[in-house]
Amino acid sequence: MNVNDLHDWARRRRRAFFFEERMMADSPHSLARRLADRAEAVCRHYLSNGRRQGSYWLVGDVRNTVGRSMFVRLKDSPKGPAGKWTDAATGEHGDLLDVIRESCGLADFKDVADEARTFLSMPPPEPAPTAVRHDPAPRGSPEAARRLFAMSQPITGTLVQSYLRERGITDLRGTGNLRFHPRCYYQPDEHSPTETWPAMIAAVTDLDGRITGAHRTWLDPRSRDKAPLDTPRRAMGDLLGNAVRFGAGGEVMAAGEGIETVLSVRQVLPDMPMLAALSAAHLAAIQFPDTLRRLYILRDDDPPGDGARDSLVERAIAAEIEAIVISPQLGDFNEDLRTLGLDALRSQTRMQIRPQDVARFMALPA
DSSP: OOGGGGOOHHHHHHHHHHHHHHHOSOOHHHHHHHHHHTHHHHHHHHOTTOEEETTEEEESOTTOOSSSSEEEEOSOBTTBOTTOEEETTTOOEEOHHHHHHHHHTOOSHHHHHHHHHHHTTOOOOOOOOOOOOOOOOOTTSHHHHHHHHHHSEEOTTSHHHHHHHHTTOOOOTTOTTEEEEEEEEEOSSTTSOOEEEEEEEEEEEOTTOOEEEEEEEEEETTTTEEOSSSOOEEEEEOOTTOBEEESOOOSEEEEESSHHHHHHHHTTOTTSOEEEOSSHHHHTTOOOOTTOOEEEEEOOSSHHHHHHHHHHHHHHHHTTOEEEEEOOSSSSHHHHHHHHOHHHHHHHHHTTSOHHHHHHHOOOOO
């Protein structure tokens, strides 16, 4: 098991305090409680862009952004203890240790604990056994992609699910390669400050299922659409030949460019294995499973889509794989789904695939 993939916040927190609890009387709960006793002072110091309103401290988010979507309870009440906070925009919640971590940009929980003790004027703990520290993964590397995916959460009940529903994609069976990250870093360019936005994280895998990269789609929690950024979609890691996969590859599968395109066709062919190559160039270079005998190519109706189609057909024929092109009526299959509706998409898809695959893979109308 790759330990790096499991170093999310909660586990770092438990592990960092495992030895400390043996050396000192203050547990993580006790430290959080001490901060809660001084909740307003903590907020004024670490969330200085907010303000008090009644029994709450209002601020934009846990990173001290100007706004009002996050509220911190300042006193114990029947609704909950002091120090607990919730971000209404993202659904995130936590305690004041989380506030210190995010507002100070700290990654290791030992640093968070040290900062909290300094604020509380507590003496430092006795030295604990040296813990193994892992160096940051190179930016944009496969290891960085694996860590990002590991830090994300399942999409059920998240903004990702809402975003996909807004695009007509409601059947999400077999989408375990998609996850949600509430605050994924975004930097417009190397000279600009880093921002954070909610994001859909997609695992890019090879034929053996090993994560080689990740694709990020930053989202706007207000519109439930892509975030208003110059490049709201970006990929990282080793992408060539690999893809975001839905279902295990077999004798028949479908391949397209975008995640939304592929998931749109999956609404009518939910049992057919599919992959999203993320671009026309990468679609043309996908790896074929040894078991593949028939490939459906989900083309986008544009010049890059035509080029990917021609290259992929040529490669499939050379590998003795039957290649069948499925075309949308409009620009792409998600546009068909949203504009023409599910029944129209089912009808046009039915006419373009083999009869035996209709019986095997196509979902019947509800």
